[in-house]
Amino acid sequence: MLKQTVAFSKESSNLFFHILTKCNLSCTHCYINKEQHGANTLDIETIKNWLALFSKKAAQTNVIFLGGEPTLHSDLSLAVKEANRLGYKSITIDTNGYLFHNILDKITPDDIGFLSFSLDGATRATNDAIRGEGSYDMVLKGIHKALAKNFSCSMIYTVSDRNIHELELMPNLIRDLGIQRFFIQVIGIRGESSKARGKRQVSKKIWLDTIPRTAEKIAAQGIIVTYPKVFLTMDEPFQCAGNVADNYFVFPNGRVYQCPICEDFALHSHEIRKNRLIATPKINEKDLFGLTIPEGCVMNKMIQPQNLSYTSEGVPEYKIACCMLKEEISI
Numbered sequence: 574m575l576k577q578t579v580a581f582s583k584e585s586s587n588l589f590f591h592i593l594t595k596c597n598l599s600c601t602h603c604y605i606n607k608e609q610h611g612a613n614t615l616d617i618e619t620i621k622n623w624l625a626l627f628s629k630k631a632a633q634t635n636v637i638f639l640g641g642e643p644t645l646h647s648d649l650s651l652a653v654k655e656a657n658r659l660g661y662k663s664i665t666i667d668t669n670g671y672l673f674h675n676i677l678d679k680i681t682p683d684d685i686g687f688l689s690f691s692l693d694g695a696t697r698a699t700n701d702a703i704r705g706e707g708s709y710d711m712v713l714k715g716i717h718k719a720l721a722k723n724f725s726c727s728m729i730y731t732v733s734d735r736n737i738h739e740l741e742l743m744p745n746l747i748r749d750l751g752i753q754r755f756f757i758q759v760i761g762i763r764g765e766s767s768k769a770r771g772k773r774q775v776s777k778k779i780w781l782d783t784i785p786r787t788a789e790k791i792a793a794q795g796i797i798v799t800y801p802k803v804f805l806t807m808d809e810p811f812q813c814a815g816n817v818a819d820n821y822f823v824f825p826n827g828r829v830y831q832c833p834i835c836e837d838f839a840l841h842s843h844e845i846r847k848n849r850l851i852a853t854p855k856i857n858e859k860d861l862f863g864l865t866i867p868e869g870c871v872m873n874k875m876i877q878p879q880n881l882s883y884t885s886e887g888v889p890e891y892k893i894a895c896c897m898l899k900e901e902i903s904i
């Protein structure tokens with residue numbers, strides 16, 4: 574089994590492009606915050622212009638189309654074709670499985686790398702309590718439809734205290750479905766989750782007892798599994814992706830972030846105005862990336878301090894890794 578920490582690199586860039594924030598679901602952990610991200614839907618000409626803004630390094634850049642629900646955009650297929658025309662390295666569509674506007678009839682498996690489906694429970698009851706009534710059946714139906722048309726499918730499972738107990742059921746479900754890549758995410762404390770009592774993230778012990786073991790089980794079936802590293806020992810090196818990688822999270826109101834944890838605040842480092850990418854004045858997320866603290870991620874310490882633990886002398890017992898740092902397991 575091959576297990577590796579995926580190092581940050583300027584050679585590989587990701588463009589997370591939220592082309593709208595509208596969605597047919599209202600997941601309890603939805604990270605979209607319309608006050609910060611806007612409620613508009615970008616028209617196709619604007620999408621094309623904004624894709625061009627990031628296309629200098631297109632051959633090294635993965636584009637991920639997101640929303641809201643991106644298939645609610647009637648011109649998503651044209652956006653995919655434009656990203657291909659500009660030579661982007663790979664294209665993924667993240668979807669809740671409803672696959673609106675007959676998207677599977679408008680693109681081909683050659684147009685995209687993956688359709689990435691979100692499922693947050695191995696059972697209907699657990700998933701639907703988080704993502705909404707009927708969403709479990711719809712995502713499974715969407716996966717079957719996509720696989721029947723030869724699209725490559727991946728799955729995202731956002732772990733919280735409401736569904737971690739069902740992660741051990743996922744290896745069988747994934748094998749039966751025919752999923753090729755599996756992504757485990759940690760629930761972010763932003764958007765709707767920031768309003769929840771108890772914050773819903775699992776403890777370090779539960780995370781470390783469950784995630785690597787389950788990831789290995791799934792990987793043993795020939796599926797590539799990716800999950801966030803989250804915890805670093807005090808001896809392990811810490812890096813902030815904001816300093817060493819090119820990741821851009823673009824929202825339809827023109828805000829461009831480099832750190833997803835900053836998205837609930839007006840801390841974006843860039844803004845798109847009149848189809849031009851402009852650096853924002855201080856203070857923004859970039860000023861935080863440069864700070865060095867023994868606890869690792871500065872943003873984590875500010876908004877998720879409950880993840881930290883100290884000795885009686887006040888020394889941190891471990892560091893929190895950048896949320897973009899991933900472990901990847903495959904056979």
Ligand code: SF4
Pocket residue numbers: 596597598599600602603604605640641642669
């Ligand atoms: S998490 Fe995704 S699918 Fe769920 S409400 Fe938010 S945008 Fe929609």
Ligand code: SF4
Pocket residue numbers: 812813814815831832833834835861862869870871872873894895896897
């Ligand atoms: S999550 Fe923390 S370490 Fe990663 S980019 Fe944001 S501020 Fe930097």
